[in-house]
Amino acid sequence: MSSKIDIIHHAGLISEDLGGVVAQYERLGFMFTPLSHVLITISPGTDPVYIGLGNRNAIFERNFLEVVGIPDPDIWAKFPLEKRGPFNIDERLKRYRGLHIMHFGTEDIEAVRAQYLAQSQPISEVARLQRMVDTPDGERLMQARCIFYPLTANPEGLIQVAQHVTPQYALQPRYMSHLNGAKRLSEVIVCSDTPEQNAAKYSRYSGHAVTRRGDLHIVDLGHTRIITVDPSRLDKLVPGYPLHPTPFLAGFTVATADLARARDHLVRQHVPFAELDGRLVVSPDNGCGSAVLFESLDATR
Numbered sequence: 001m002s003s004k005i006d007i008i009h010h011a012g013l014i015s016e017d018l019g020g021v022v023a024q025y026e027r028l029g030f031m032f033t034p035l036s037h038v039l040i041t042i043s044p045g046t047d048p049v050y051i052g053l054g055n056r057n058a059i060f061e062r063n064f065l066e067v068v069g070i071p072d073p074d075i076w077a078k079f080p081l082e083k084r085g086p087f088n089i090d091e092r093l094k095r096y097r098g099l100h101i102m103h104f105g106t107e108d109i110e111a112v113r114a115q116y117l118a119q120s121q122p123i124s125e126v127a128r129l130q131r132m133v134d135t136p137d138g139e140r141l142m143q144a145r146c147i148f149y150p151l152t153a154n155p156e157g158l159i160q161v162a163q164h165v166t167p168q169y170a171l172q173p174r175y176m177s178h179l180n181g182a183k184r185l186s187e188v189i190v191c192s193d194t195p196e197q198n199a200a201k202y203s204r205y206s207g208h209a210v211t212r213r214g215d216l217h218i219v220d221l222g223h224t225r226i227i228t229v230d231p232s233r234l235d236k237l238v239p240g241y242p243l244h245p246t247p248f249l250a251g252f253t254v255a256t257a258d259l260a261r262a263r264d265h266l267v268r269q270h271v272p273f274a275e276l277d278g279r280l281v282v283s284p285d286n287g288c289g290s291a292v293l294f295e296s297l298d299a300t301r
Helices: 018-027 073-078 089-095 109-118 195-206 259-268
Strands: 005-014 036-040 049-059 064-069 098-106 127-135 138-148 158-164 182-191 210-213 216-220 225-229 248-256 274-276 279-282 291-296
Touching: 005 089, 005 158, 005 182, 018 049, 018 064, 049 073, 098 109, 098 182, 098 248, 109 138, 109 158, 182 195, 182 291, 195 210, 195 216, 195 225, 248 259, 259 279, 259 291
Parallel strands: 005 064, 098 158, 182 225, 248 291
Antiparallel strands: 005 098, 036 049, 036 127, 049 064, 127 138, 138 158, 182 248, 210 216, 216 225, 274 279, 279 291
16 A cells, blocks of 8 residues: 555544543643534535534644543434444443544545555545634634544544645644643554554554564554554553553653653643653553653654
8 A cells, every 4th residue: 555644643532521631631731722513424425413522632733632522412412323433432431531532644535545445445435524613813614534444443442534624724833832842743552462463454554564662563654653562561651551441542642842841841730750761651540541651852753
């Protein structure tokens, strides 16, 4: 596959307490967009509809961290279960609270889909996603396009491929002034009993090769990477990780322009962290169920 995927478009936490998660991540030094209501395509060829879901995002230079919740539980409860498809966050919350979303990013989703079909990789039609977002010029319609894998293909998380249609609304520079200096979502850590198989799957999805670094299986997409590791070795990345049922998305790393600035911010906020292999590691207990790691932006270049 000649890869058209070169980044993790975004990663996301799911919570029944969207506001509480945002407040904790603001304590970690992240800045968030206002709440917006997500409209999704339920059936091919139909207009996106609002089903009760909302999000707030920490915006970086090329991607973002999403926090998803249900601001309108009455609307969500009335929406038919069989139509929720890859957006059924209730099933994810039954497993654990924390990181559940990892979307690959592309600038040509039609080409990615065509490559999948040529390889007999099951994939959905292209769907539309949109939400109104605040801009300096007033509210504007942010639009994206996405394709979905079969629901049973990725038990570790809600994994899709997404393409920005209006990146100027999704990645607004005014929301990039993070107190921890974060500039990029650089890595997602996946814990699995079969890390080699998971890495091979991501390699097949993305068209990028798997490399090894000790016990870690790495799929480098270009601008971001995916690390897969088995439960017995996760402790080497995140000491004392309280394991979720496998497989699961264990955490994410952000690249910061100033690691000392991130360290000083965590100290001022009295957030416990470890220092390991040149990175700052915040445990899932302080990351709302997800490990949060900070690395120097220079280390990713």
